[in-house]
Amino acid sequence: MNANAKPFWNPYLAGAGLGLTLLLSYVVLGTGLGASGAIARIAAVSMHAAAPESVEANPVMGPWFEDGNPLRHYLVAMLVGSLFGGFLSSLAAGRAGIVVERGPRASAQSRVIAALLGGALVGIGARLSLGCTSGLALSGGALLQAGSFVFVGATFAAAFAVAPFVRRLWR
Amino acid sequence: MNLFALDQLGTPAALAAALVLGLLFGFWLERAGFGSSRKLTAIFYFRDWAVLKVMFSAMAVAGVGLQALALFGLVDTSQLYVPDTQIAAQAIGGTVFGIGFVVGGWCPGTAMAGLGSGKLDALVFLAGAMAGSLAFAWIAPIFEGVQGIGALGTCSISDAIGVEPMTGAIGLLVVALLAFVMAHKVEAHMRNVPEIGEAPKGSDAR
Known part of the structure; x- marks a missing residue:
């Protein structure tokens, strides 16, 4: 940038x-x-x-x-x-x-390890959910699919709950 | 009514159309700032609610737009492919996905926009997502019981509560507008809250 x-x-x-x-x-x-x-x-x-x-x-x-x-x-x-x-x-x-974009207190190494681990969780979560933020949340949500909103709710609740523990990566 | 039937999506013309749609998708994600993982994750520290604003305005525009086209007979929404609802699997999967989102900094679509703008962490994240997809393929049998709980197939909330699809879409728009008002209030509040480790706003302490 x-x-x-x-x-x-x-x-x-x-x-x-x-x-x-x-x-x-x-x-x-x-x-x-x-x-x-x-x-x-x-x-x-x-x-x-x-x-x-x-x-x-x-x-x-x-x-x-x-x-x-x-x-x-x-x-x-x-x-x-x-x-x-x-x-x-x-x-x-x-x-x-x-x-390697990261918060001011994070090392490139920790950011890369977190990216790999987070990616793996996203890969597993998306397959179990039959989709991700694009195919399930956005595309299904536009047509008011119940499962899309279950997924959105669970995703945001989990991310907000875990965010304080990984603050060092981002803030 | 669609240009392609679902079994024609592998034809060269459909693939070319999907490529162009993907290009627009990546363009809008990057324009919104979603080629940046710090921008994406800022919502989880209550500071920048662009993720909610973009997602819900996109959902509302597409939802109201599709139902308007349906009212004029230009789209048959019953012929559209929509993801199945599996309540338990999507609650558990969404939880795992959400943890991965805040730890990894991306979701799959935004990671592509981020990779396109040169973010190496997006490349690593995508490698992780591939490993996770493969891992799921091997452990899938343990979720068979879960996938059957709340497996409702195509299940729209407007059908479930017995309102017209357009009423449902307008309801989504109203919920989105209320969420935007809340987001702006939280953002205004957080502008006066210092980051952890940062001097309080208005203080001259170093």
């Missing part, structure tokens, strides 16, 4: 833009936005290179390999798109830069 970085956009403007994108996804694809499903597929394909039989025999991942390449899936295309969207937006705003 450089000194000329532009400020973030108004959250309601960004939220409305995100909402219209979600609306467009429902109209065009017949389904909402998502992210964690593609991450699970990429993980499965990576492991498949090392241990094909055990991945294909797995009841969760096996079905993804039955119709050919698991990466030939709209969620994977969407995930790749979101990477480029983030890249182009940050570049245009002068916010792009290779960093």
Whole structure:
């Protein structure tokens, strides 16, 4: 991030833009936005290179390999798109830069270890929940799905409860 | 009514459309500031409620918009793919996810926007998320009992309480507006509260 970085956009403007994108996804694809499903597929394909039989025999991942390449899936295309969207937006705003972002009291090492551990929990939680903040909370929430709000409530309650114990990472 | 049936989502045209939608998704996330894990986690210290503002305004815009299109017969919401409700699994999964969110600093979508803006911690987080997804695939059998509790399939709150879908969407909008008012009040209060280890506001102590 450089000194000329532009400020973030108004959250309601960004939220409305995100909402219209979600609306467009429902109209065009017949389904909402998502992210964690593609991450699970990429993980499965990576492991498949090392241990094909055990991945294909797995009841969760096996079905993804039955119709050919698991990466030939709209969620994977969407995930790749979101990477480029983030890249182009940050570049245009002068916010792009290779960093390990952390609070003023955190070491890069502790931040990286926490990122790995937190990522693993998010990976497990998303699969158990059948989705993440994109596919379950946002996309399901727009259509008032009960499970989406159960997930949102549990996610925020847990994060607020644990936040004081990891304050050093962020503040 | 949709351009693609659910079994056509692997066609090149659908994949191209998904790529463009993903690009817009990542763009809006980064514009909102969600390519920054410090910005994302600030809500959990009550300081910056952008996560709530962006999420609920997006939900309300898409929800009211979809129901408006449905009223004009332009979208058949019964044909849309929506995530199933599994109350117990999503309560437990959401708890695990929430801990991972505040420890890791990202959720999957925002980590992609963060990686796109150069955050190495997002790359590590995504590697962790892949490991977690694989781990779940092996431990899934232990959750079979849990997944059956409160497994309601497609279950909208408006159907459950017996109101029109548009009424439900407007209800969501009203709840969102109330949440925004609360968020602004908390933010205004927290501006006068010093960070731990920081000199109190207005004090000249070093």
